[in-house]
Amino acid sequence: MAIFLSSSVQEPAADPSxxxxxxxxxxxxxxILYGxxxxxxxxxxxxxHAKRSHTKNADRFQIVLESPxxxxxxxxxxxxxxxWDAILEDYQRAITRDGCCYFCQYDVASLPKPTTCPECGNNLDSYAARRAMRDGQKL
Ligand SMILES: [Zn+2]
Known part of the structure; x- marks a missing residue:
């Protein structure tokens, strides 16, 4: 499947919706485009066009509807x-092998799913958290 990445800087920012x-x-x-x-x-x-800041990982691409x-x-x-579940098949939860929150190392092994870490507040079952773990990033 061919993917066309638009790289024109003149292109207006996408409608957020x-x-x-x-x-x-x-x-x-x-x-994602295939799915x-x-x-x-x-x-x-x-x-x-989002600027990369030091506190948050800015993603390089936005996936936008052609006909919204x-x-x-x-x-x-x-x-x-x-x-995203299919893409992150091998990263079911943002939890380390020893049962700790990937982000703050708080022990969440005994908590029910889905788990919002009581220490750092991240939802460890969200695809954003799972992506961050796979990519070795912070949220
Ligand atoms: Zn945590």
């Missing part, structure tokens, strides 16, 4: 968690 998710790796972008396309959602990746109709938006929003 048409942004489905963000990604850093082009392999993730490819899987959306098989659900009938037309989307493209554009390079993010209500139904396309609904399907995309309902699909995106499942698409």
């Amino acid at each position: 048409s942004i489905i998710t963000t990604a850093n790796a082009t392999s993730d972008v490819a899987q 959306l396309s098989i659900r009938g959602v037309r989307a493209k990746a554009v390079e993010s 109709t209500l139904i396309q938006r609904q399907i995309a929003n309902e699909s995106i968690a499942g698409i």
